[in-house]
Amino acid sequence: MNEGVMATHCILVTVKFFRLISWTLLIPLLFEKVTAQSSICQQLDPSPNLQMFVDALPIPEAIDISTGDKLTLGIYKISQKLHRDLPSTTLYGYGTSQAKASYPGPTLKATRGIVSHVRWENHISDSSHFLPVDTTIHWANPKSGGVPIVSHLHGAEVESASDGHPDTWFTAQGETGSKYVTQDYVYANSQPPTMLWYHDHTVGITRLNVYAGLVGIYFINSPSEKGYNLPISDFEIPLLIQDKQFYANGSLNFPNVGDSPLIHPVWCPEFFGDTILVNGKAWPYLNVQRQLYRFRILNAANARFFILSFNNSKLSFKQIGTDGGYLYKPIVLSTLTVAPAFRVDVLVDFSSLAPGTDVLLMNSGPAPFPSGDPAQSPNGTDIVMKFHVVTADSYATGASSSVPSTFQPDAAIDIKDVAVRRNLTxxxxxxxxxxxxxxxxxxxxxxxxxxxxxxxGTTEIWSIINLTPDAHPIHVHLIQFHVLNQQSFDATGYLNDSCSLSLEYPNPGSCFTENPRQPNVDQIGWKDTAITWPSNVTRFVIRFSSQDGSSFPFDATAGPGYVWHCHILDHEDNDMMRPYVLL
Structure with a gap:
């Protein structure tokens, strides 16, 4: 370990220890009280045994926000059934009223080139969060109590005042964060058609608010898409996937005892639940006709990576899009690697299956990723949902769709224009x-x-040097980027200063163990979030302009600025996030 890292490590441990020295007197009591009511980090009591495939897949309500009218979306405390046999669960949900608030929130449908206006309101009157807050990590910490929230439209080209900066939080009691500007957000919707998502982004408690239900889908559509003849209406279906854990009374189980309680009494490095939910139901089923379907998949989990596949060899995924919109041409895949915050746009053709056939959407993603601990992937986490093939009762709109051979050409970023190269650990x-x-x-x-x-307007290459044992999905606000390449290196040697990683690309440096390789298939196309593998340098090519290379239709240099961070929410909340400002 070099001197800088050693110094930071010692300061962290020393400061945290003395700030929490009183915990040494409480540790015996703490472990004496670890009962069924306590939840130890990554040692949670299992959820009740729930029968799979008894609930139909819900489709969230859709709201057209391209009318020019301002939409007001409130955040409310709600109670919702997440499985037929599970008592109602206390959650936070988005909605146009208390009665309509839900998890997930309504799907917002915007049109490219038409500005949308959304007012976000906080109607949670509780004095504190219903999930355990760790006050030893940096967080919003409102002096008057309450539950701070702020909503971020993930993947959007948006002015920073409407980006959901983590320090622009606000409570129902009227308290605001240090960079608060407004609750009236303006979305330009100037980027190519794609699937985004909105979620809470409050500093230090994003993991709690997202787990509690503050997530929803946002589409930017364009009339130009009609020429692709893709599935629409009942044949275009969003799949928002999360993992959760439950007590027998239906309430959410989330760690309230950390893995290092002398330093962080509550914070857990990664949360993994034993129950998979899609669109707010545990292990749902979907009746499908013998037709082509379009599934818009979002991994909204706190930390779990999914590797999706079908248990029927007749089916495959034809991926047509990623975070930033359409790929140039479909890619046929047997598995999909979907990191937290990834969106994957796929076509699946059920026409070869006989009526009555059941097909399972499976998951083989290890947790933590990529090393894996079997204890964090118990039985049930390997299954996401079921598709049941039925005979069509009548012709439905979208049934005559097809698989296009190509989409819009992918406008590459010219690395000859690179102005700055950054090495970021x-x-x-x-x-x-x-x-x-x-x-x-x-x-x-x-x-x-x-x-x-x-x-x-400039282009930079960010070389992300992963010195940790985990893969981290790194998200950069405001822009879409390309993954240039990946390259493995000797992390131990680098930390011991026995070899080097050259700052001058492509001069390799003695720590590298291979030449740069092309990005994995899950990293192809326009991305706002990409996986950085352990003991690898992952290089992002970032052009700080609109996705098509034009100027932003707003002043991107205005405050409060943007952020980049790990999208494992437990990491993000505990300092794995940094501000950045455009000049």
């Missing part, structure tokens, strides 16, 4: 027992001064 710091206590980007904390200040 991902580092984990552990306690004396080897338990993670914090992860940092570039060895900086969230509250440290801004270090990334790209110039508007």
């Amino acid at each position: 991902l580092k984990e710091f552990d306690d004396s027992s080897g338990n993670p206590i914090i992860s940092l980007l570039g060895n900086h904390h969230w509250i440290d001064p801004v270090t990334e200040t790209p110039r508007l």
Whole structure:
């Protein structure tokens, strides 16, 4: 470990220890009270035994926000049935009223080139969160109590005042974060058609608010898409996937005892649930006709990666899009790797299956990713949902759709125009027992001064050096980027200063163990979130302009600025997030 890392590690441990020294007096009591009512990090009591495939897949209500009218979406405390045999669960949900609030929230449908206006309101009157808050990590911490929230439209080209900056939170009691500007957000919808998603982004408790239900889907559509003859209406279906854990009374089970309680009494490095939900139902089923379907898949989990496949060899995925919209041409895949925050646009053709056939959507993603611990993937996490093939009762709109051979050409970013190259590290710091206590980007904390200040309109290469044992899905706000390449290296040698990673690309440096390789198939196309594998350098080519290379239709240099972070929410909440400002 080099001197800089050692110093940071010692400071972290020392400061946290003395700030929490009183915990040494409470530890015996703490473990004495670890009963069925306590939830130890990654040792949660199993959920009740629930029968799979008894609930039909719900389709969230859709709201057209291309009318020019302002939509008001409130955040409410709700109670909702997530499985036929499970008592109602307390959640937070988005909705146009208390009666209509739901998990997931309504699907918002925008039209490219038409500005949308959304007012976000907080109607949670509780004095504190219903999930355990760890006050030892940096968080919103409203002085007057309440539940702070702020909504981020993930993947959007949007002015920073409407981006859901983590410090622009607000409570129902009227308290606001240090960078609060407004609750009236303006979405330009100027980027190519794609699937985005909105979710809470409050500093230090994003993992709690998203787990509690504050997620929803957002489509940017375009009249130009009609020429593709893709499935529409009942044949175009969003699949929002999360994992959760439950108590017998239906309430959410979330860790309230951390893995390093002397330092962080509650915070857990990664949450993994034993129950898979799609669109707010545990292991649902969907009746499908012998037709072509379009599934718009979102991984909205806190930390779980999914590797999706079918248990029927006659079926495959024809991927046509990713985070930033359409691929140039479909890619036929037997498996889909879907990291947290990834969106995957796929076509699936059920026409070869006989009526009455059941097909399971399976998951083989290890947790943590990619090393895996079998205890974090118990029985049930390998199954997502069921498709049941039926005979069509009548012709439905969209049944005559087809698979296009190509879409719009992918406008590549010219790396000859690169203005700046940045080497940015991902580092984990552990306690004396080897338990993670914090992860940092570039060895900086969230509250440290801004270090990334790209110039508007320029192109940069960010080399993300992953020195941790986990894969991290790194998300950059405002823009879509391309993954240039990936390259493995000797992380131990680098940390021991026995070899080097050259700052001058493509001069390899002595730590690299291979030449740069093409990005994995799940990293192809326009991305706003990409996987950075352990002991790898993953290079992002980022052009700080609109996706098509034009200027933004707003002032992207105006405050409060943007952020980049790991989208494992437990990491993001504990300092694996950094601000950046465009000049």
